[in-house]
Amino acid sequence: MRERTGSIEEPTENGDATARRPMVEARSVSKVFGSGDSELRALDAVSVTIREGEFFTLLGPSGCGKTTLLRMIAGFEHPSDGAILLDGADISGLPPYRRPVNTVFQSYALFPHLTVAGNIAFGLEMLGRPAAEVADTVERMLRMVRMEAMRDRLTSQISGGQQQRVALARALAPQPKVLLLDEPLSALDLKLRKEMQIELKRLQTETGITFVFVTHDQEEALTMSDRIAVMRDGQILQIGSPHEIYERPADHFVASFIGETNFLAATVETRTGERGRIRLPGGLVAETDLFESMAPGDAVAAVIRPEHLRVQPAGSGSGLAATVATIVYLGTDTQYHLRLESGEMLVARVQNGPSGSPGLADGAAVEASFAPTAVRVLRD
C-alpha cells in the first residue's frame, strides 16, 4: 500500500507548481501514541511534499491522522520516526516557538485578556519587533481582514466569523513561511463558511504564503485547494489536484469519500495498452483506463458519479434497467435512487431545468444511461 503513495502523485494542471521548491516535507513520518495494548499508530510512514505558495489540503475522516500531521509541522507533536523538513531544514527537534510556522486553531484560541489588536500584535511582540513595525503590521492585518473598526474590542465581544478573521490575522501577522489551518471553518454556519472559503483563498493568493489546511469536508477541500492529500488510518491514499482526486479516485475509499459515487461490479473484457473494455451489469460495455495489474477476465469495481447518469423512461434502449425507489428533490437538482434488476442500488443526480424535474414517480420503470467515458475502474 505504501509504495503507491509516490506513484499516484501526478503533475498538477497548474504546471508551475511542480517547478516550485518544496516548503514542507514529511519524510516517512510515523507517530505512535501510548504503548503496549493501548498503542495507537496515528501516522504510518507518511511522506508528502508541500510546495512553496501552495494551498495544500489534508483531507480525511476524523482519526485519519491529518491533525497529527499538522500538529507535527507546528511542533506540538514530535515524530516517533521520520523527519519533518521546512524549507529544506530539518525542524523535527524544534519547539513551536522556534518554527516560522503559525496556526489557525479550530477553536481560534484567541487570547481573551487581549484586544483584537493585542491578539494580532502578540506574535510580532514575541519576536521582538520594534513597536512602530508592530503597529504598522497590525494596521495592515486589520485592513486585510476588514476588522479596523473592531481594533479595541475584546475577543469575547465579537462574533464567531469576526473571531475567525482575527485568528487568521494573528497567524499571518508574523509572516510565517507556512500557515497551518486546523478545520478553522467548522464552527461557522454554512453561509459564513462559504464566504470564508473565498476569503481564505483570497488571502492565500494575496500573501503568497504556503497554506496547509486540514478538513474532513470534501467540498471545502475541492473548492479551495491546489492539491489534496486524502488520508485514512494514518496513511495517505492519494495526492492530487481536486480534479484528479474527484475524476480519477485511486481506490474505493477515496471514491466514496469525495462526493457521491455509485459502485458497480464489472469484468475486464479486453485490454489494449493502458485502456480496456469492461462489462457492467446488464451487459453494458464501457471503455476506460485500466491499472497495470488488471487483465481480461478480472473482476473489478467500476465507479460512476451520480451526476453522470441520465434517467429516462424505460424502453429508450441503451442503459441499465431499473425501477425508481426514492426521489429526493434538492432544489438545483433531483436525486433518483434506482434499484437495478440485480438488486444493486444506484444514485442518479439530474439537474432541474426551468420546467422543473422530469415527471417520474416512485416505482416507475426507467433506464439509467451514461457516456462510455463516465465510467472508471478502481484498484481493488
Place this chain on the structure above:
Amino acid sequence: MRRAEIRRNWLLATPALILLLAAASGPLLIAVVYSVLEPGDYSGVVWKLSGEGWFRVLFNRDIFDDTVSLADAHLTIFWRSASLSLMTTFFTLLLGFPTAYFIATRPLRQRMLWLFLVTIPFWTNLLIRTFAIMEVIRNEGIANSTLMALGLIDAPIQMLYTDASVLAGMVYVYLPLMVLPLYASLDRLDFRLVEAAYDLYASRIAVLRRVIIPLVKPGIVAGSILVFIPSLGAYVTPRVLGGGKNMMISNLIELQFGEGRNWPLGAALSITLLAFVMVALIFYVRNMAGEQRNG
C-alpha cells in the same frame, strides 16, 4: 423574577441573615462601644466616655510624668503583622502556583486525588498541627537532633520563637487556601491558549508572563486575599511558634483583654485590625469589579 418569588427567597435567607447579623454586628458593636470607655481596675470597663483606648493604640503615656511618646512596641507588632502576612501571601503564592499548575495538568481522575491530599491538613486541629511543627523545630527537636547527629552542626540552631518560624508556620497553615483557588482558576484555563502562545513565538517564560498569569489573575487575587486576611489575624501560629516576643496583632489584643487588663485598648486594636482587613477587601473587590468589566 416574580415578586412572590423574591419574597420567598428572602424568607428562606432570613434565619441565616439573622444569625449573621447577630453574630457579626453584635460583638462588633460591643467592641466599638468598649473602645471608647475607660478600663476597669481589674478588667472590664467603666461606663465613662474616654478616648484613651484609641489614643493608646499608637501612643504611650508615661505613668509618672504623663509625657506622650509613640507606642513603639505596638508599631513593631503592626509592622510584623503586615510584613509577615505579606510574606506569607508571597511564599504561599510561590509554592502554591506550581502545585496548582501541577494538579491542573494531571489527568482528570488523578486531580481529585491530589486535591484531596491538599485538604488533608484540615482534618487535624490547627493547634495540634502547630505543636507538631514546634516539636520538629525546637532546640531538642527532630530537625536539630538530626542535623547534630549528622555532624552538620555542633549546637542547635534557634529556629523556634523567631519571625522565621512564625512565617514558616503560617505558610504551612495557609498554603491550601492558596492552592485551591489557584487550582480553580488554572482548571478553567484553556490550555489551547498556551499552545497558541507557543505557536506565536512565546518562550516558556513569556507564555507564563503574558498568557497564564493574566488569565489566572482572579485566582491569584482570591488566593492572596484568602491567605492575607487570616494571616493578619493569625493567633495560634505566632503564639505557639513566636513565643512571647514575636507577637502579632491578635496576640496583642489577647494580651489587652487578659493580663493587660485594658479592654478599651483591646477593643480599639480589634477595630484597627478590622480596618486593615477592610482595606485588603476593598482592594480585592475593586480588582474583581475591574476583571468583570473587562469580560
